[in-house]
Amino acid sequence: MQQRVERPRSGMSTTSGYGDHAQQTKGGPFIDGNLKLLDTIDCPSDVLCCRFNHDGSLLAVGFTDGTIRIYEATHHRLLYSLADEDTQKIRLPVTQIRFRIFGDSDKIEYQNMLIATYASGDVKVWHYTSQSCLHTIHEVRQTLALAISPLGRRFVTAGADEQIHVYDEETKTKINTLQASDSNRLMDGHRERVFSAIYHPTTPHVFITGGWDDTIQYWDDRERHSVRHFHGPHICGDSLDIDAEHNHILTGSWRKDNALQIWDFPLGKFIKDVPPEPLNASLVNCCQWLGKDSIIAGGSLMHMARIIDRGTLNTTGQFVELPQGVYCVDNDRQGLHPKIAMGCSHYIYFLRGEKKN
Numbered sequence: 001m002q003q004r005v006e007r008p009r010s011g012m013s014t015t016s017g018y019g020d021h022a023q024q025t026k027g028g029p030f031i032d033g034n035l036k037l038l039d040t041i042d043c044p045s046d047v048l049c050c051r052f053n054h055d056g057s058l059l060a061v062g063f064t065d066g067t068i069r070i071y072e073a074t075h076h077r078l079l080y081s082l083a084d085e086d087t088q089k090i091r092l093p094v095t096q097i098r099f100r101i102f103g104d105s106d107k108i109e110y111q112n113m114l115i116a117t118y119a120s121g122d123v124k125v126w127h128y129t130s131q132s133c134l135h136t137i138h139e140v141r142q143t144l145a146l147a148i149s150p151l152g153r154r155f156v157t158a159g160a161d162e163q164i165h166v167y168d169e170e171t172k173t174k175i176n177t178l179q180a181s182d183s184n185r186l187m188d189g190h191r192e193r194v195f196s197a198i199y200h201p202t203t204p205h206v207f208i209t210g211g212w213d214d215t216i217q218y219w220d221d222r223e224r225h226s227v228r229h230f231h232g233p234h235i236c237g238d239s240l241d242i243d244a245e246h247n248h249i250l251t252g253s254w255r256k257d258n259a260l261q262i263w264d265f266p267l268g269k270f271i272k273d274v275p276p277e278p279l280n281a282s283l284v285n286c287c288q289w290l291g292k293d294s295i296i297a298g299g300s301l302m303h304m305a306r307i308i309d310r311g312t313l314n315t316t317g318q319f320v321e322l323p324q325g326v327y328c329v330d331n332d333r334q335g336l337h338p339k340i341a342m343g344c345s346h347y348i349y350f351l352r353g354e355k356k357n
Contacts, residue, residue, distance in 0.1 A: 035317025038350040039076050047343030049328045053099040056332030059341050062094025070128055082126050084133045092119040095144045101152030117143040135172045147197040151204050158194035166221045181225050188225040195235050201244040210235030230268035237285035252284030259284045260297055277315050280304050286329045291338055300325025305342055307353040317353050
């Protein structure tokens with residue numbers, strides 16, 4: 001049974017009580033299957049990236065005008081807005097956000113921090129509860145991807161060139177630059193721009209990246225060149241994820257065929273394709289493992305998102321006829337049915353996939 005979605009008025013949530021619902025829009029989005037819409041927020045600018053913090057209590061959202069908003073993740077109230085003189089003057093998009101990983105021994109003032117990258121080349125460290133920028137790194141490129149090591153001591157950035165920059169998290173200084181060697185015979189680094197990076201959750205120093213050159217590169221952040229790679233995925237967004245329990249990689253490619261694929265992490269071997277939805281095939285912009293049993297993916301062409309059962313590879317829920325492509329998705333990684341946040345046009349959608357009896 002399909003459910004048509006009502007659109008909220010500008011700046012208001014459909015369930016937070018901050019205003020009346022707008023009239024139902026003809027031809028608006030549909031939800032079908034085991035997917036439930038919890039809330040919708042209409043934002044003043046288009047959404048480009050989003051990220052829950054580590055306990056799922058906050059959601060940070062990056063916009064095309066260079067601002068970041070942080071929402072309370074239960075009732076979806078706006079808590080903080082992050083902008084400074086740089087972002088207000090340049091007004092280029094926020095391309096990626098990651099909350100700082102902290103340990104039990106960290107002081108409280110160091111816990112409320114996130115790192116964000118921008119199309120301007122800026123990398124900013126924010127103390128979000130005081131809404132202040134603590135440090136800015138200026139990279140001479142569009143910076144498009146960001147990953148923080150599981151130990152929280154290093155972070156890496158990537159973007160419109162082939163280089164991966166490694167920074168010390170405490171000093172914010174660059175400690176290494178990773179890239180392909182000069183030899184044309186070796187594929188030990190990227191040859192095109194890079195859109196996605198993720199550290200292995202349980203293996204310090206090891207991370208993977210993907211971009212336009214149709215390779216997934218494995219890196220050790222202490223080395224200069226990639227340690228191995230495999231060929232195939234065409235990555236154009238935040239569409240790499242690692243399942244540490246099964247040691248599987250999920251890739252989402254911006255193409256019609258073989259858009260969603262699963263790979264073996266240790267060997268870099270192809271495992272299987274995730275079949276497209278026959279009536280709503282989409283070019284994948286973003287994807288993640290969703291709990292232990294599912295996959296969430298969003299894309300453009302058909303402007304949709306869907307949940308896929310990991311065992312059967314069948315679509316169990318879908319969100320279709322959206323106003324634009326889905327450019328970002330994240331889940332709070334809490335419980336059997338994690339909450340999902342999805343960015344499309346100037347909307348943030350909160351959803352949950354639930355199995356029906």
